[in-house]
Amino acid sequence: MKAIETFNLTKNFGNLTAVDEVSLEVDQGEIFGLLGPNGAGKSTFISMLCTISNPTSGSAKIEGYDIKNEASDVRRSIGIVFQDPSIDDRLTGRENMELHADLYDVPRDVMHSRIDEVLHLVELEDRASSFVNTYSGGMRRRLEIARSLIHYPKVLFLDEPTLGLDPQSREHIWNYIRDLKRRENITIMLTTHYMEEADKLCDRIAIIDQSKIIALDTPQRLKxxxxxxxxxxxxxxxxxxxxxxxxxxxxxxxxxxxxxxxxxxxxxxxxxxxxxxxxxxxxxxxxxxxxxxxxxxxxxxxxxxxxxxxxxxxxxxxxxxxxxxxxxx
Ligand SMILES: Nc1ncnc2c1ncn2[C@@H]1O[C@H](COP(=O)(O)OP(=O)(O)O)[C@@H](O)[C@H]1O
Ligand SMILES: [Mg+2]
The missing domain is CATH 3.30.70.980 (YebC, transcriptional regulation domain)
Structure with missing residues (x-):
């Protein structure tokens, strides 16, 4: 079974076609990148796979579940880190995690050990009881990644995971993502407009321009x-x-x-x-x-x-x- 399969997935906003008949397959355990400039349609593509927005036509499966007919199974199988920050500044890191764990019905008795585990993964244990408004940009991103993992998703979507971060924080995030792949055998689909990120991190990439895939392969073979x-x-x-x-x-x-x-x-x-x-x-x-x-x-x-x-x-x-x-x- 493929982790992600899409068939002619399409999204129109009025006259604008944001995603144009995109078909691709992602293997389990792969880090797959969508690389393209701003406005190419990357976030729209991901939002359909995450069941946040409905496709205009075409279809997709995540871990074998259809995004339209089995949306709740899809949601249970995935974790998401959005392009725009979505953590609550007025809560502590740990409180943000607890809120999210509740949202995903993580059983109470395992919740705290899981929170510790994912906070450890992104090296935030020490700062877990600080308010998020004291975090740097890189720390917020790490907290978001930790949060997206709380229910042990099989597929993780990262929309521009290092957008706006300094090069050092970016390298850190890359390391966590590589670690995740190695330890959890999780499938990761990420979007980026950073060439270097796609090149260094992804097993395969689809280059997207103006809503279409224009090339798809390993970074090395593309070059x-x-x-x-x-x-x-x-x-x-x-x-x-x-x-x-x-x-x-x-x-x-x-x-x-x-x-x-x-x-x-x-x-x-x-x-x-x-x-x-x-x-x-x-x-x-x-x-x-x-x-x-x-x-x-x-x-x-x-x-x-x-x-x-x-x-x-x-x-x-x-x-x-x-x-x-x-x-x-
Ligand atoms: N909710 C929306 N309503 C109308 N147009 C949208 C909406 N979301 C995205 N778009 C348009 O769809 C195109 C693709 O956007 P997006 O998926 O955000 O691209 P990317 O993530 O690659 O930067 C852009 O032209 C954008 O303006
Ligand atoms: Mg985007």
Whole structure:
């Protein structure tokens, strides 16, 4: 049996199709990622699987239960961490857990030991009796993850689990998720618009753009299939070089940002000399060149012609700003 199966799952909001005939299968014990820019339809897709919203057409099964006809069995089988925080600030961590355990009919006699167990998993035991409004963003997320596990779900949905967190908290969350998979053999479906998160954490990913799956495979195979390499080049005149390179058709794809050009080529070592010669011939000076293997951003670009990359470094952009910034070309 598959943990998750969807058949042409579709959701319309008026004239807008937020999820367009999405079919996929997720194996038990897999960490499966939905990767795509803001507005791609990821949260809407998950909300149908969690029985929070009804599909317009198509169907889906979670652990063999139909999301329409067996919604209560589905709900018992799943845990959810929403994109928007949903913990109560005025309660302590432990009180939040107790509230949730009640909601899910966790038997009283095992409730406290389970709460301790899941708090331990996300390393929050020490802070359990503090009010949540004293928690950092990363701690809140950890509490939400702990809370979603209180009834031992078979399938866990995490909608943008590290949205807005600093890189260190993000790494922590990744570790908990990996731990969970290893210890509990739980199936995890997560959404993200962070390339790195999908790449490092997920066994397989579906890349989603404009309500449709555009590619689905392991991160490694998606990158391997693309082949080629990316040359990153900083020059005295990126605009001139990129327009001339485009004319001369010396590279497969050019992505221009303020500081650098990303040039997609089949074989960087063969192309490099020609590109350098070419730059010199039009009086463009090269400050720096690096070569790297394709990443998931390149994969996304290959299929959509656009970039998905989030804001770089530790400077955290909000989701929308990150997408806007990504659309340079
Ligand atoms: N309740 C709703 N009513 C109308 N439109 C919606 C609603 N929820 C989502 N949308 C639209 O559906 C599209 C997909 O949204 P969403 O699933 O939130 O994308 P993502 O999670 O990938 O950022 C967007 O265009 C969004 O504006
Ligand atoms: Mg979303």
């Amino acid at each position: 391997d299939e693309l082949g080629g390499e990316t040359i990153i080049i900083e020059t005295s005149d990126n605009d001139l070089l990129s327009s001339k390179l485009e004319e001369a058709k010396l590279v497969d794809n050019i992505l221009k940002s303020e500081a650098e050009l990303n040039l997609r080529v089949k074989n960087a070592h063969k192309s490099l000399a020609r590109i350098v010669e070419f730059a010199v011939s039009i009086d463009v000076y090269i400050d720096n060149i690096t070569i790297r293997e394709p990443d998931l951003n390149d994969v996304f670009m290959h299929y959509t012609g656009r970039e998905i990359r989030e804001g770089g470094g530790s400077k955290e952009l909000s989701g929308m700003a990150a997408v806007m910034r990504g659309r340079i070309k």
